[in-house]
Amino acid sequence: MFKKLKNITRQLKKELATYQLVLKHPETPKLAKFFLGLAVGYLLLPFDLIPDFIPILGQLDDVVIIPILLYLAIWLTPKEVIEACRAQVNQQYST
Numbered sequence: 001m002f003k004k005l006k007n008i009t010r011q012l013k014k015e016l017a018t019y020q021l022v023l024k025h026p027e028t029p030k031l032a033k034f035f036l037g038l039a040v041g042y043l044l045l046p047f048d049l050i051p052d053f054i055p056i057l058g059q060l061d062d063v064v065i066i067p068i069l070l071y072l073a074i075w076l077t078p079k080e081v082i083e084a085c086r087a088q089v090n091q092q093y094s095t
Contacts, residue, residue: 014089019070021085022077032076039069 022028023036042049043066052058074082 010093014086014093017089017092018082018085019073021088022073022081025081025085027078027081029076032073035069035073035076039066039073042066042069 019036023033043062048058048061049065050057050061
């Protein structure tokens with residue numbers, strides 16, 4: 001179980017590094033950068049848009065909103081940019 005958790009953590013770090021590179025890439029559309037920035041901003045907000053004391057919705061808002069924003073950003077970004085950024089991250093993690 002510890003090894004599985006370690007692999008998940010490593011993959012999450014890679015994805016976050018990939019999104020950072022995508023955000024900085026000059027060929028990333030502005031709308032995609034906006035959605036990525038919004039996802040990071042929402043994640044870092046000290047409060048929730050839907051309070052946690054509201055049953056079910058309060059806990060699910062983070063689990064639903066952030067993936068939707070990330071999906072939109074990745075969908076709007078050219079595949080070549082994402083592949084180049086992932087390759088760069090994989091190269092950094094392999095050395």
